[in-house]
């Protein structure tokens with residue numbers, strides 16, 4: 001493995017293109033989602049191999065409920081299967097699994113499965129894998145605003161105390177660094193309501209490859225692209241003293 005430097009500490013992925021991948025082969029969309037779950041296993045392996053500590057993947061958005069009922073059901077079934085089958089393997093590899101998003105919308109077995117997976121892997125420290133399910137960036141921000149408003153109402157907080165640090169603490173994943181690199185597969189160049197706050201200064205890498213075809217080589221290409229970027233965060237970077 002050829003070293004790449006600097007490496008991102010936190011990679012986020014919008015795993016898009018499952019449906020088109022299946023349709024191109026004359027298969028049902030559900031086949032694309034199944035192949036997509038294999039692509040996720042490969043991506044996790046590649047990220048583990050590089051020693052990157054945080055990976056966040058968009059598995060189901062708060063808007064994906066608007067798909068046909070049968071597709072939503074297939075996605076949730078696949079998700080349930082992953083919770084039982086793949087968790088063992090992730091656990092053995094030292095992966096800590098966390099879920100972000102509103103899980104109240106899911107049925108009891110799924111919610112229990114998610115909690116069990118989180119508990120089982122809680123002590124692992126090779127990689128933290130955040131899986132976004134029924135996640136929406138706007139919902140995340142709205143929830144934070146509501147929580148702060150409640151604290152103000154209860155007299156625990158004065159409105160003047162609300163700054164970016166305090167606000168950020170109410171969001172999902174506030175305990176880990178924000179993503180350094182966002183990869184979106186499938187050719188679309190948009191965020192689709194993913195991590196709106198957390199992506200403020202994230203480097204964006206768009207790939208035309210459909211998610212089920214995304215391989216370790218594609219992960220490497222994205223990491224190389226990241227390594228070539230100059231991050232300035234509004235400052236002047238390399239030309240600072242010119």
Ligand code: IPE
Nearest residue numbers: 015016017018019020021059
């Ligand atoms: C991404 O693939 C997976 C989910 C959104 C759950 P899509 O299902 O969006 O695939 P395309 O974009 O229709 O090809």
Ligand code: IPE
Nearest residue numbers: 014015016058059060061192
């Ligand atoms: C984003 O993909 C959500 C996930 C990958 C889970 P979508 O396929 O839902 O996004 P749009 O509809 O193309 O914006």
Ligand code: MG
Nearest residue numbers: 016017018186
């Ligand atoms: Mg899509």
